[in-house]
Amino acid sequence: MKKLLALIFVLSLLAAPAMAATPSQTLSGTFSQSGLNYFIEATQVHFGPTWYLASTKAFADYDKDGTVETIAQELSGLVGTTVTLTGCTGAGVFNVFTINGSFYRDPATPPPWTVR
Numbered sequence: 001m002k003k004l005l006a007l008i009f010v011l012s013l014l015a016a017p018a019m020a021a022t023p024s025q026t027l028s029g030t031f032s033q034s035g036l037n038y039f040i041e042a043t044q045v046h047f048g049p050t051w052y053l054a055s056t057k058a059f060a061d062y063d064k065d066g067t068v069e070t071i072a073q074e075l076s077g078l079v080g081t082t083v084t085l086t087g088c089t090g091a092g093v094f095n096v097f098t099i100n101g102s103f104y105r106d107p108a109t110p111p112p113w114t115v116r
């Protein structure tokens, strides 16, 4: 029994980095933009660098206007609406993985803007 518990403990340590990368928080409130930064209420939320948002077609029609546009255009369409995000806090901002229940990026892989 002690050996089994020790094995489980070791496995939990090995699994810890992957678990830390999974969406762990939900943030909901009025979505806003100030300059190049995006916010839910007073919390800054991070979708990636400005060039990436402007040049990348969104994964889904986040603003529900019937067209899948660039990420920047989709985010503009969400300004002033109530938005629910999942993600995790890192480097002082909230890193987004889903937008209103739709996939944004996979927390288990490197951010797409780092893979070129």
Ligand SMILES: [Ca+2]
Binding pocket: 061, 062, 063, 064, 065, 066, 067, 068, 069, 073, 074, 077
């Ligand atoms: Ca759209």
